[in-house]
Amino acid sequence: VLTAANVIGALKIAVLVATCLLLASLTALLRGNIKLHGRINFVFFVATLTALLALEVAARLIQPDLFHEYFQQPGAEAALAMHLGFSLPAALLLPFMLYTGLKHKRRAHLALAAAFGIFWTGTVVTGVFFLP
Numbered sequence: 001v002l003t004a005a006n007v008i009g010a011l012k013i014a015v016l017v018a019t020c021l022l023l024a025s026l027t028a029l030l031r032g033n034i035k036l037h038g039r040i041n042f043v044f045f046v047a048t049l050t051a052l053l054a055l056e057v058a059a060r061l062i063q064p065d066l067f068h069e070y071f072q073q074p075g076a077e078a079a080l081a082m083h084l085g086f087s088l089p090a091a092l093l094l095p096f097m098l099y100t101g102l103k104h105k106r107r108a109h110l111a112l113a114a115a116f117g118i119f120w121t122g123t124v125v126t127g128v129f130f131l132p
């Protein structure tokens with residue numbers, strides 16, 4: 001059923017699964033398999049943005065008051081603000097990560113990767129551990 005707790009729980013699992021994909025893609029890179037890095041991250045890109053779109057459709061179109069009660073919990077609103085501070089920049093960087101990777105703009109890709117690494121780590125920590 002579409003409850004706030006279920007949606008948040010599913011998203012926490014999705015973020016952990018996505019992190020495994022990202023780590024696998026970095027392992028491939030360290031082993032020199034750039035093609036595999038690109039393929040895994042293409043899946044990472046599609047999966048992450050699909051989950052984000054599904055969340056927005058569920059929370060804004062299907063059931064706009066879904067999270068109303070949930071975020072009445074003490075500290076929940078502050079945790080969400082902190083989480084969005086990391087997850088929004090991470091989401092915005094994703095298309096540029098994919099583009100610079102595919103176009104072999106190596107310097108730009110690596111510079112973005114440094115920022116993306118920070119934002120993704122923040123997304124995982126604040127999303128999985130700080131959100132109620």
Ligand code: HEM
Nearest residue numbers: 034035038041042045094097098101102104106113116117
């Ligand atoms: C987060 C840390 C990441 C690091 C350190 C990293 C690093 C690299 C490096 C060094 C290359 C080879 C560039 C070249 O010489 O042409 C590469 C390629 C690539 N990366 Fe990343 N990347 C990261 C994340 C991502 C993400 C998040 C995506 C997609 C959303 C991505 C997509 C790609 C693609 C598509 C390629 C080209 C693969 C190919 O040539 O077949 N990377 N990456």
